[in-house]
Amino acid sequence: MKVAVLYGGVSAEREVSLSSGKGIIEALQKRGHEVVGIDFNPAHLDEIMKLDVDMVYIGLHGRFGEDGKVQALLDMLNIPYVGSGVQGSALAMDKAKAKLFFARDGARVAQQQVLFKHSYDSKQTEITLPFPIVVKPNQEGSTIGITFAHNQDELRDGIDQAFELDETVLLEEFINGKEVTVAVMGNRGKEKALPVVEIVPKNKYYDYEAKYGAGMSEHIVPARLSNEQTAYVQKYAVLAHQALGCDIYSRVDFLVPEDGSDPVILEVNTLPGMTPTSLYPDAAREIGLSYDEMIEELVKLSLNKYK
Incomplete structure (x- = not known):
């Protein structure tokens, strides 16, 4: 097939997307596809409007890629693409709203408080969560903008940064456990x-450096969980994927508390x-799919929904 790969983009996750895109392009070429690589920029939508391809593989991360906007454009152009559609993408990107769906299905979620820029006042807004508090932008990925506040000064700085x-901005209770x-x-x-993949960061927290720096985190597959914990996270991963209306593939993150209580779902x-x-490639490898085979399988699954 002729496949266009959208990568790069303009979000804070651009560098990650450049690396993802390179891997996806090489995998598709090895599988015999004709590949067109596009470093996506919303200012140059004509590149997308003129596409003449059988399928688009979206290798973008973050805004203008993972939030449903590109998917909406491709839908209007009637161009098939790999992965979730507009609704699932947009809901998953909104961490605070997504958690409402997770809780509705019975999954354990972290206590949270949502702050809005138009109404937040550092002197007047009451923060109801106890320290330590996790501070994160509501619609960023790759742990970008996340801080851990142990006191009022750190909290104020973290909120301003987010x-x-x-x-x-989403504030969450801090839960000590394995990711x-x-x-x-x-x-x-x-x-x-x-x-299930267990993540053991070399840093104190699983931050951007730990996530993408070579050798900065260890991935253990299968994760060192009890049978009950494994069943729990696998069950609620699928339910979360379905509840948001996701399609083809996703990755669902959890925290497993050290106290042995139920795992906490974080995001899709x-x-x-x-x-x-x-x-994701580590998990696929555990069921016998190489990186190239995994990419090909996701393309095949995506073709099924357009039949």
Whole structure:
């Protein structure tokens, strides 16, 4: 097939997307496809409007890629693409709203408080969560803009920093535990959870450096969880994927508390990283799919929904 790969983009996750795009392009070429690579920029939509391809693989991360906007454009142009549509993409990108769907299905979510730039006042707004508090932009990925506040000064600085990236800021209770993630794959109604991946960062927290720096985190597959914990995160990963209306693939992040209580679902990533150090390829490898085979499988699954 002739496949266009959209990568790069203009979000804070551009560098990650450049790496993902390179891997996706090489994998598709090795599988015999004719590939057109496009470093996507919303100011140059004519590149997309003129596309004459069989399929688009979206290798973007963050805004103008993972939030449903590109998907809406491709829908209007009647161009098939890999992955989730407009609704699933937009809902998953909005962490605060997505958590309402997770809780509705019975998953445990972290206590949260949502702040809006238009109404937030550092002197008047009451923060109801106890320290430490996790501060994050509501619609950024790759841990960009996330800080951990242990006192009022750190909280104020973290909120200000997060507001530089987003109009909405999410405050969450800090939960001490191990980070795990569950890859989900399949057409609607046939989604399966892949083996759970445990993330052991070299840094104190699983931050941007730990996520993308070579050797800065260890991925253990399958994760060192009890059978009950494994079943829990796999079950709620699929339910979260379905509740948001996601399609083909996603990666769902959890925290497993040290106290043995139920795992906490954090977010759904509809366009998970596909870099050499990314988690989704690790999970696929555990079920016997090489990186190239995984990319090909996602293309095939996506073709099914357009039949």
